[in-house]
Amino acid sequence: MTELQLRDAVASDIPALHRLIESAYRGESSRAGWTTEADLLEGQRTDPDELAGILADPDQALLTGWRDGSLVASVLIARRGETLGYFGMLSVDPGLQSAGLGRRMVAAAETALADRFEVRRIRIQVFPQRATLIGWYRRLGYGETGETIPFPYDDPRLGLPLLDDLHFAVMEKVLP
Numbered sequence: 430m431t432e433l434q435l436r437d438a439v440a441s442d443i444p445a446l447h448r449l450i451e452s453a454y455r456g457e458s459s460r461a462g463w464t465t466e467a468d469l470l471e472g473q474r475t476d477p478d479e480l481a482g483i484l485a486d487p488d489q490a491l492l493t494g495w496r497d498g499s500l501v502a503s504v505l506i507a508r509r510g511e512t513l514g515y516f517g518m519l520s521v522d523p524g525l526q527s528a529g530l531g532r533r534m535v536a537a538a539e540t541a542l543a544d545r546f547e548v549r550r551i552r553i554q555v556f557p558q559r560a561t562l563i564g565w566y567r568r569l570g571y572g573e574t575g576e577t578i579p580f581p582y583d584d585p586r587l588g589l590p591l592l593d594d595l596h597f598a599v600m601e602k603v604l605p
């Protein structure tokens with residue numbers, strides 16, 4: 430298998446990025462992977478306008494992973510404070526999961542957050558219903574802070590909830 434090539438997304442990547450993220454998070458395509466939000470939300474995960482806004486923001490970036498010219502993985506990184514960073518929208522092609530690409534993208538996000546924004550702590554948001562995903566993040570060094578963030582039920586751009594009590598659990602890692 431050829432090596433994964435990593436680079437920042439540019440505007441011309443948006444259609445491929447949008448397809449990848451939706452395929453990993455939503456609907457039947459996402460069930461080919463080992464973890465999905467398909468049982469929690471319908472509708473979209475993101476849209477091209479949101480992705481363009483991220484690319485235009487100096488405090489955010491989308492890191493992309495390519496193999497043989499195809500986009501296979503991506504992750505959003507963001508500066509959230511003086512030494513605080515965030516990553517999210519972590520996506521691996523559902524047909525290529527469980528082969529270490531997700532772990533590679535988390536490592537790339539951590540390195541980029543530290544190098545670009547001098548981040549010392551990273552926070553992520555996970556639905557508590559996703560126990561296997563939380564277990565994976567624990568193995569990557571993230572711990573639950575006990576904080577929760579309400580799901581924005583009034584913003585259909587993030588998806589259409591299938592449950593009426595959705596919220597995020599916050600997990601955090603202090604970088605070595």
Ligand SMILES: CC(C)(COP(=O)(O)OP(=O)(O)OC[C@H]1O[C@@H](n2cnc3c(N)ncnc32)[C@H](O)[C@@H]1OP(=O)(O)O)[C@@H](O)C(=O)NCCC(=O)NCCS
Binds near residue numbers: 453525
């Ligand atoms: C989360 C995601 C990025 C992981 O990508 P990936 O390429 O599968 O990640 P890796 O191959 O590096 O790691 C897979 C891990 O899942 C574990 N795993 C695989 N199948 C599993 C299963 N059925 N149940 C539980 N764990 C499983 C593997 O053992 C491995 O853990 P390890 O690294 O501790 O050994 C990918 O599943 C994805 O895109 N999901 C949909 C979008 C999403 O939910 N993003 C995160 C939202 S916060």
